[in-house]
Amino acid sequence: MNSQFDNLQPEKKERIINAALKEFAQNGYEKASTNQIIKEAGIAKGSLFNYFNNKKELYLFLLDYVTKVIEEIYSKVDWDETDFFERVRQAGFIKFEVYKKYPQAFDFMKRAAHESAAEVRAEIEALTQNLIATGLEKSYQNIDFSKFRTDLDLEKVTKIINWTMLGFAEEQRDKITSFQEVTEDVLVEWEMISNTLKRCFYKEEYCGDD
Amino acid sequence: MNSQFDNLQPEKKERIINAALKEFAQNGYEKASTNQIIKEAGIAKGSLFNYFNNKKELYLFLLDYVTKVIEEIYSKVDWDETDFFERVRQAGFIKFEVYKKYPQAFDFMKRAAHESAAEVRAEIEALTQNLIATGLEKSYQNIDFSKFRTDLDLEKVTKIINWTMLGFAEEQRDKITSFQEVTEDVLVEWEMISNTLKRCFYKEEYCGDD
Amino acid sequence: MNSQFDNLQPEKKERIINAALKEFAQNGYEKASTNQIIKEAGIAKGSLFNYFNNKKELYLFLLDYVTKVIEEIYSKVDWDETDFFERVRQAGFIKFEVYKKYPQAFDFMKRAAHESAAEVRAEIEALTQNLIATGLEKSYQNIDFSKFRTDLDLEKVTKIINWTMLGFAEEQRDKITSFQEVTEDVLVEWEMISNTLKRCFYKEEYCGDD
Amino acid sequence: MNSQFDNLQPEKKERIINAALKEFAQNGYEKASTNQIIKEAGIAKGSLFNYFNNKKELYLFLLDYVTKVIEEIYSKVDWDETDFFERVRQAGFIKFEVYKKYPQAFDFMKRAAHESAAEVRAEIEALTQNLIATGLEKSYQNIDFSKFRTDLDLEKVTKIINWTMLGFAEEQRDKITSFQEVTEDVLVEWEMISNTLKRCFYKEEYCGDD
DNA sequence: TATGAATGAGGATTCATTCAT
DNA sequence: AATGAATGAATCCTCATTCAT
Numbered sequence: 001m002n003s004q005f006d007n008l009q010p011e012k013k014e015r016i017i018n019a020a021l022k023e024f025a026q027n028g029y030e031k032a033s034t035n036q037i038i039k040e041a042g043i044a045k046g047s048l049f050n051y052f053n054n055k056k057e058l059y060l061f062l063l064d065y066v067t068k069v070i071e072e073i074y075s076k077v078d079w080d081e082t083d084f085f086e087r088v089r090q091a092g093f094i095k096f097e098v099y100k101k102y103p104q105a106f107d108f109m110k111r112a113a114h115e116s117a118a119e120v121r122a123e124i125e126a127l128t129q130n131l132i133a134t135g136l137e138k139s140y141q142n143i144d145f146s147k148f149r150t151d152l153d154l155e156k157v158t159k160i161i162n163w164t165m166l167g168f169a170e171e172q173r174d175k176i177t178s179f180q181e182v183t184e185d186v187l188v189e190w191e192m193i194s195n196t197l198k199r200c201f202y203k204e205e206y207c208g209d210d
Numbered sequence: 211m212n213s214q215f216d217n218l219q220p221e222k223k224e225r226i227i228n229a230a231l232k233e234f235a236q237n238g239y240e241k242a243s244t245n246q247i248i249k250e251a252g253i254a255k256g257s258l259f260n261y262f263n264n265k266k267e268l269y270l271f272l273l274d275y276v277t278k279v280i281e282e283i284y285s286k287v288d289w290d291e292t293d294f295f296e297r298v299r300q301a302g303f304i305k306f307e308v309y310k311k312y313p314q315a316f317d318f319m320k321r322a323a324h325e326s327a328a329e330v331r332a333e334i335e336a337l338t339q340n341l342i343a344t345g346l347e348k349s350y351q352n353i354d355f356s357k358f359r360t361d362l363d364l365e366k367v368t369k370i371i372n373w374t375m376l377g378f379a380e381e382q383r384d385k386i387t388s389f390q391e392v393t394e395d396v397l398v399e400w401e402m403i404s405n406t407l408k409r410c411f412y413k414e415e416y417c418g419d420d
Numbered sequence: 421m422n423s424q425f426d427n428l429q430p431e432k433k434e435r436i437i438n439a440a441l442k443e444f445a446q447n448g449y450e451k452a453s454t455n456q457i458i459k460e461a462g463i464a465k466g467s468l469f470n471y472f473n474n475k476k477e478l479y480l481f482l483l484d485y486v487t488k489v490i491e492e493i494y495s496k497v498d499w500d501e502t503d504f505f506e507r508v509r510q511a512g513f514i515k516f517e518v519y520k521k522y523p524q525a526f527d528f529m530k531r532a533a534h535e536s537a538a539e540v541r542a543e544i545e546a547l548t549q550n551l552i553a554t555g556l557e558k559s560y561q562n563i564d565f566s567k568f569r570t571d572l573d574l575e576k577v578t579k580i581i582n583w584t585m586l587g588f589a590e591e592q593r594d595k596i597t598s599f600q601e602v603t604e605d606v607l608v609e610w611e612m613i614s615n616t617l618k619r620c621f622y623k624e625e626y627c628g629d630d
Numbered sequence: 631m632n633s634q635f636d637n638l639q640p641e642k643k644e645r646i647i648n649a650a651l652k653e654f655a656q657n658g659y660e661k662a663s664t665n666q667i668i669k670e671a672g673i674a675k676g677s678l679f680n681y682f683n684n685k686k687e688l689y690l691f692l693l694d695y696v697t698k699v700i701e702e703i704y705s706k707v708d709w710d711e712t713d714f715f716e717r718v719r720q721a722g723f724i725k726f727e728v729y730k731k732y733p734q735a736f737d738f739m740k741r742a743a744h745e746s747a748a749e750v751r752a753e754i755e756a757l758t759q760n761l762i763a764t765g766l767e768k769s770y771q772n773i774d775f776s777k778f779r780t781d782l783d784l785e786k787v788t789k790i791i792n793w794t795m796l797g798f799a800e801e802q803r804d805k806i807t808s809f810q811e812v813t814e815d816v817l818v819e820w821e822m823i824s825n826t827l828k829r830c831f832y833k834e835e836y837c838g839d840d
Numbered sequence: 841t842a843t844g845a846a847t848g849a850g851g852a853t854t855c856a857t858t859c860a861t
Numbered sequence: 862a863a864t865g866a867a868t869g870a871a872t873c874c875t876c877a878t879t880c881a882t
Contacts, residue, residue, distance in 0.1 A: 004841090027326075028238065028241075028326065030237070030238075030240070030241040031240050031241060033875095033876075033877095034876075034877060034878090035875095035876070035877090043842090043843095044842055044843045044844060045843075045844050045845085045878095046841095046842065046843050046844065046878095046879085046880085047841085047842060047843075049877085049878065049879080050841075050842075050843095053878095054877075054878070055877065055878090114324040116235075116236055116237060116238060116321060117237070117241065118236065118237075151409070152406055152409065152410070153402065153406060156402060156403050156406045157406065159374075159377070159378075159403070160370070160374050160403070160406065160407070162377070163373045163374045163376070163377025163378070164369075164370050164373050164374065166373070166377060167369070167372070167373025167376060167377065168369075168373070192363065192366060193366050193369070193370070196362055196363060196366045196367065196370065197370070199361070199362065200362075200410035200411065201410065214865090214866075217866095218866095243850085243851075243852090244851085244852060244853085245850080245851075245852085253867080253868095254867055254868045254869065255853090255868075255869055255870090256853090256854080256855080256866095256867070256868055256869065256870095257866075257867055257868075259852085259853060259854075260865095260866070260867075260868095263853095264852075264853070265852065265853090424862085447746075448658065448661075448746065450657070450658075450660070450661040451660050451661060453854095453855075453856095454855075454856060454857090455854095455855070455856090463863085463864095464863060464864045464865060465857095465864075465865050465866085466857095466858085466859085466862095466863065466864050466865065467862085467863060467864075469856085469857065469858080470862075470863075470864095473857095474856075474857070475856065475857090534744045536655075536656055536657060536658060536741065537657070537661070538656065538657075571829070572826055572829060572830070573822065573826060576822055576823050576826045577826065579794075579797070579798075579823070580790070580794050580823070580826065580827070582797070583793045583794050583796070583797025583798070584789075584790050584793050584794065586793070586797060587789070587792070587793025587796060587797065588793070612783065612786060613786050613789070613790070616782055616783060616786045616787065616790065617790070619781070619782065620782070620830035620831065621830065634844090634845075637845095638845095663871085663872075663873090664872085664873060664874085665871080665872080665873085673846080673847095674846055674847045674848065675847075675848060675849090675874090676845095676846070676847055676848065676874090676875080676876080677845075677846055677847075678874095679873090679874060679875075680844095680845070680846075680847095683874095684873075684874070685873065685874090
C-alpha cells in the first residue's frame, strides 16, 4: 500500500516521518499544514501525495508508526518480574529510554489521544482502545497477586492503581518542558506514591519499603 | 456588551449556545466553523456577528457560560458535610444532575482544557487556573481529616483519590452514549470504589461501610 | 422627493448632513460606512433609509447640497469689478469665508472630485462639468480683456491662468492641515504669482503692481 | 520573492498586471476586488495568492511596476538638449509613446497619488516623494536658464509652466477616449501653448517661434 | 518518479438594506 | 415616524489536492 514510501531512502523516510509527527503534534490533525511538512522535510509538494493519497492516510500511517514504538516498550519489559510495583517502576524506566529515542512519537500520541477531528477520531479510538486493552492485559500478566490484601476487590484496586499512574504521568507531563528536567525527581516522587499504594493494597508483610 | 444577544428570545439563545458549544466541543476553536453553528442554530450568517463581534468573543462568552454552570454545582454542595467520601458522593449526584441539564457544556469544557489555539489559550488557562484553585480549596474545606490514617502522607492520599475520581468520571463518560443509561449503575459502581478507598485510607474505626 | 427629510427639525437635519459629509469626505463613497453616519448623527439605523432610499441617494443629495454652497460663493462676487486679477483675488477671499462656514462641504467636494466609485462617478462628472462650465463662463463675465497683450492668443492665456490658479489651489490644499495655518501666507504667495502673470499677460501700462 | 509570478508566461503575467492595474485604478485600493481581478485575468482564485501573498503585496508590486514605467520615460529623454521648451516637447512625445504601451499604468499612478487607504499610503508617499524629488531635479538638469527673462522670479515661472503642463495633460486625458484620436492634434495644441509661454517667459531674442 | 503551479471549496467577517414592531 | 434586529451577498484569504511536465 505504502510501497512507494517504503522504498524511499531511509534517511528521507525519517525526515518525512519526523516532520509530519512534529507538525501533527504541534497543531493537531485539522490545523496541521501539509505545506509545513513538505517544507520541513525538504520534499516537493506533489511527492507527499504520491506517497500518501491524502492527509488522512498520512495521519493513519503515523498512528501505526507510533503504535510500533509503544510495542517496542512492551518488548523490553522483563515479564519474569512478578512484583507489581517493581514491574511498574521498570516500565517507567524503559518508557523514558524510548522517549529519548522518539520524542516526536510521544508528543504525537499525546496529541492524538485528545484529537477530535471527526475524520480520524474513529480510527484513533479503535487503536487506543486496542492498545490499552492488550496493554493492560499484558501489563498484569505473570504478576503475583497473592501479595495484595484479600479483603479488597482486586479489580477495583487495579483500577485505582491505573488511574493513579495515569494521573501521575499527566501531572508530570504538564510539568515537563524539556528532557533535562526529567530525571531523578520524577522517579523519587513516584517512589513515594508507589509506597503509599503498597501500604494500602499489599498485605502487611509485603509493605516494607523497597 | 452582549446586550443584543441577551435580549434574544430564550429559545433562540439556547439554540445558538447549544449549536456553538457542540461545534467547539467537536472541532476545537480553530477548526470549528461559524457557518456550521449558524446552520445548526438556524440563524442568518450576519446575525451571529451582530451578537458577537467575532469567533473569539463567541468562544469567550461560552467559556464564561460553562464557568457559571460549574459554579452552579459548587453552590449546591452541602458544605456542612464533614465526611470526605460522603461529600464526594453528594457532589457526584449534583454533577450528574447538572450534566443532564447542560450536556454540551461539559464536553465544551473538556475540549477547552486541551485547547491549543494561541488566540484563546491564555484566557482558558487563566480561567481554569482560577476554577481549579478555588475549586480544590473549596472541595476540601471543612473536611474532617482526622478520619484518615496518620501513617500515610495526606497530600499523596488526596492526590490518589483525586486521580481516582477523575479516572472514574472519564471511564463513565466514555461508556455513556445516552442519558438513559446513566443512572443507578454508575452510582453503585462508585460506591464500591469509594468503599475500597475508604478501607485503605481511613482509620479502621471509620471503615464501616456507609 | 426628500420631503420626509426636509420636514425634519433643522438641528437634526444638520447633524445628519454634517455626519454624512464628514464620513464621505474621509472615506470616499464605497468605504464610507452608513453605520458610522448614523452613530455620529445619533439616529436610528432605519431612519437614514427612511429619509434616503439608499447610500447613493444620500450621496447625491449631499452633492446637491455642496453645489448650493458653491453657488453661494458666486452670488457674493462683485461682478462689477472688471479687472481680472482683482476679481480673482476677491473670489479667493470669499471662498475662504465660505470655507470657514462649511468646512465639511469643501472636504466632501474635494473627495468627490477624485471619487471613482462607478456607482456615482457619472453624476459627479455631469455636475462638476456643469459647475465648471457655468463657473468659468460666469468668471470671465464683464472682465476688461483690453488690458491683455494683443499679441497672445487670449484663449490660451486664460487657460494658462486657470491652470495656474488650480495648481496653486491644489498646492496650498496639500499644505493645509488646519484652518489656523491658512491666512496671510497663502494670499501673499498668490499675490506674487498673480503679479508674475500680470507682467506676462497684461499690456505694459497695466503691469504696475496693485 | 515574486519568483513564481516572474516565471509565468509573459502573456499571462501581462493579463494579470493589466487586470489588476485596471481594477485598482477604477476602484482604489480598498474597494478593488481581487475576485474581479481574477475573473478579468482568467485565473483561479488561489493562483493570485500563490503569486502575491495578499492584496497589499500585489498593490506594492504594481506600484513598483509603474515606477519602472516612469523611469523608462526619463531614460529616453535627451538630457543634452538645453532649451527648456524643446526638452518639454520631447518629453511629451516620449510620454505619449509610453502611454500607448502601458495605458493602465498611468491611470493606476494617478489614482495612487490620491489613495487614502492607510495600509498602503506610507509606501505610496515614500515612493512618489522620491519620484517627484528626483524627477523634478532631473527635469531641469542641464537647462539653459539664461534664456528666461531676468525681471521675473524664476521659481514662480517654473511653477506656472509646470501647472500649465499638468493642466494641459489633464485636459487632453479627459478628452481622450481611444488612442486613435491622440495624434497630431494634441501636439499642435501644445505647440501653441508652448509658444505663448515662450513669448511670456523668454527674453525677446529667444522668442522666435520654433 | 518527482515536481510545483493551478485549482476552488471553504474559512471568518463586513455592511447596505429590509421589515416587523 | 422611528426603531434596530435580521439578512445574505460579497469581502480577502487558506489549503488539501490534482495534474501536466
